[in-house]
Amino acid sequence: MKWEFRNDAPIYSQLIALMKLGIASGEFKPGERVPPVRDFALQAGVNPNTMQRALTELEREGLVFSQRTAGRFVTEDAQMIDETKRKLAEAQVRSFLGAMSRLGYGKDEIVGMLGQCGPADSGENEKEAAENADL
Amino acid sequence: MPIFECRNLTKSYGAAPALSNVSLTVEPGRVVGLLGPNGSGKTTMIKLANGLLTPNSGEVLINGMKPGIETKKIVSYLPERTYLSEWMSAAQLMDFFGDFYPDFRRDRAEEMLARLGISQQQRVKQMSKGTREKVQLIMVMSRAAKLYLLDEPIGGVDPATRDYILSTIIQNYEPDSSIIISTHLIADVEKVLDEVIFLNRGEVVLRSSVDAIREEKGKSVDELFREVFRC
Numbered sequence: 001m002k003w004e005f006r007n008d009a010p011i012y013s014q015l016i017a018l019m020k021l022g023i024a025s026g027e028f029k030p031g032e033r034v035p036p037v038r039d040f041a042l043q044a045g046v047n048p049n050t051m052q053r054a055l056t057e058l059e060r061e062g063l064v065f066s067q068r069t070a071g072r073f074v075t076e077d078a079q080m081i082d083e084t085k086r087k088l089a090e091a092q093v094r095s096f097l098g099a100m101s102r103l104g105y106g107k108d109e110i111v112g113m114l115g116q117c118g119p120a121d122s123g124e125n126e127k128e129a130a131e132n133a134d135l
Numbered sequence: 136m137p138i139f140e141c142r143n144l145t146k147s148y149g150a151a152p153a154l155s156n157v158s159l160t161v162e163p164g165r166v167v168g169l170l171g172p173n174g175s176g177k178t179t180m181i182k183l184a185n186g187l188l189t190p191n192s193g194e195v196l197i198n199g200m201k202p203g204i205e206t207k208k209i210v211s212y213l214p215e216r217t218y219l220s221e222w223m224s225a226a227q228l229m230d231f232f233g234d235f236y237p238d239f240r241r242d243r244a245e246e247m248l249a250r251l252g253i254s255q256q257q258r259v260k261q262m263s264k265g266t267r268e269k270v271q272l273i274m275v276m277s278r279a280a281k282l283y284l285l286d287e288p289i290g291g292v293d294p295a296t297r298d299y300i301l302s303t304i305i306q307n308y309e310p311d312s313s314i315i316i317s318t319h320l321i322a323d324v325e326k327v328l329d330e331v332i333f334l335n336r337g338e339v340v341l342r343s344s345v346d347a348i349r350e351e352k353g354k355s356v357d358e359l360f361r362e363v364f365r366c
Contacts, residue, residue, distance in 0.1 A: 007355035010346035011326060042302050047166055047327045048310070050346065
C-alpha cells in the first residue's frame, strides 16, 4: 500500500480512506491480521496515536474487529466488504460525473463516450474519491 | 500529571525578551512540535527545561519537579549542537551513556548503529557532520526516558536520513513518554506529530492538534505556518 497524504485533509481520515480502499480492493484480505498499531504507524510514517484513531474508527464501523489478545483483524463479513466497495465505486462515479459536467457534457454524451473510450488508467484519484464517499 | 509544564515562564537576555509569560502543559504519550521562526524562543524553552538557563520569573516543571538531578534521570536531551568528545569511538560513547544513564539501552543503540552502517570502532573525529548528528540522536533515543527534548534533530541530515530518523523516533519512544521536537522543517515532521505549539517572539501564538488544523483550516501545518509567519 502506498501511504501518501494530501495537505488539505486530516491524516487520520486519509488513513481510514486508504484502508477502506485496501479492504475493498482485496489488498487486505478478509480475516487478515492488521499489524500492531505501532508497526502499522511506522509503515505509514505517521504518529501512532493517529493510527490508533483511524483503527478505532474502522472498528466502530465494523470493517475491522479486535480480539482481546490476538490483535485486530479485517472483517470477514463479505456483505459489508461489498457494501464498502459499492460506496467507493459510487463515489468514483459521482466524482467523474461532476468533472464531466463541469466540462459541459450531459449524461447521454458521457455514456456514448464510455463506449468508445480506450483502456483504463492507473487510478490516481481513488483515495480522494474514497474520502468524499461519506461511508 | 503533565510531563512538561511552563508556568508564566519569562526569560530575557539583557533587555531582549526571549520568552514572555509562557504557560503550557504537555501530557504523557504525546509527540509535540515546537515550531517557530528563528529567534522565537524554542531553544531557550528547551534549555530552561534542562536547567541550562534559569528563568527570570515563572517556572518549568518536569513531571512536577524543577529541573535538577531527578529530572535529568527522566529527560533525554538532544541539544542543537553535538557535544560528543572527538576522541571517542561509537563503542566508547555507548559505554559513556551507559555509565551516566541507568535507562540507556545499549542493544538498541547497537542495532541502530548497525542499521545506519556506522562502525562501533569509528571515532567521532572521523565522522562527517551528518553522521555525528545521527550518532548523537541514536544515543539520545536509546534511553528509555519519560521526556525527550529534541532541539532541531533533523536539521543537518539529508531527506532519506530524515525519514529514517523520524521513524527511529517513533519506534523508540515509550507509549507513555512524550517527545518535544523543535524544528522549522515542518513538512518533514508533521505526519509524526500529535500537536503543535507555534512560538513567535517569545509567545505562544497557537496550540492545536495537527488533525484539527487540517480539519478546520483545510491546510497542512506547514502551509499554516507559512501564512502565520509570512515575512
